[in-house]
Amino acid sequence: MNRRHFLTTSTAALAGSFLAPSRSHALDLTQAPLPYAPEALEPHIDAMTMNIHFGKHHTAYISKLGDALKAANISKTDAIELVSDIKALPEAAQTAIRNNGGGHVNHTWFWKWMAPAGSGPKGPEGKLGEAIQSTFTSIDDFKKLFGEAGVKRFGSGWAWLIVTKDGKLKVTSTPNQDNPLMKGIVDEADLGTPILGLDVWEHAYYLKYQNKRPDYIAAWWNVVNWAEVAKGYAAAKA
Known part of the structure; x- marks a missing residue:
């Protein structure tokens, strides 16, 4: 399947694939601010870990994803649609987009799945x-x-x-x-x-x-x- 055929036949099916779990908006190659202060999850998760995790690791995934897309001549718009179907990508680009695209998406979700203790329900309701x-x-x-x-x-x-x-x-x-x-x-x-x-x-x-x-x-x-x-x-x- 060539790239043009993939985009025209699969965009509708994949449009929601790499959205945030609420499916309210697509991710892009920018890093949204943390929804709380880095120290807000203490004592359970410390501020230094949050600063490094968010500011170094997540940021690096975004940068490397951008580099991988540029090297493969894939636009940013296409990236979120394509990354959920890695095998449809050019073979040479698959590993870098899989690792860094996954890293970006997973972490974007992860920050939202946490909140300061006591700020919401204590369990699933x-x-x-x-x-x-x-x-x-x-x-x-x-x-x-x-x-x-x-x-x-x-x-x-x-x-x-x-x-x-x-x-x-x-x-x-x-x-x-x-x-x-x-x-x-x-x-x-x-x-x-x-x-x-x-x-x-x-x-x-x-x-x-x-x-x-x-x-x-x-x-x-x-x-x-x-x-x-x-x-x-x-x-x-x-």
Whole structure:
């Protein structure tokens, strides 16, 4: 499939693929400000980690994605539509766009999935809460399964809560900067709309927690933005 044919036949299907989970607006090659101060997630996530994670790592993904798109002669407008179907890209560009495009998209979501402790619901409520309890038996069982997905991810990667194409909730995990929207990269059974994700790369927690990833995950639940997750769930089900 050539690039022109891909764009004309797939744009409608992919237009929402790399939107924010609320599907309210497309991402671009700019970095939105954090929705809270870097120190706002303390003591659970420290300000130094947030400054480095946001200001260095995420910024680098955006810069390298721009370089990769330029080298492949792909416009910024096309990029967000194309990055969810990596195999449709020129082969020489696939790795750089997969890694850096995924890094940009995943982190843009990640910042919104967190909020200062006490600023919103302490757990999933409403239809989201009902769906989690129905699917995983209880909120605690869900957290255990999700936490295990993060702990058992060898090396770097992410744990995810997704809405599958048949509207069901599922916990998954991906390596590196892959995510559950990446057709042809992620197993078909694990494709879906991410409504919550946890970064388990060491740069997300090592300054405070060192090698104690389970401690980081346990603390992270205190800053999950359940209101944002609920919005993503409602949008994915719409």
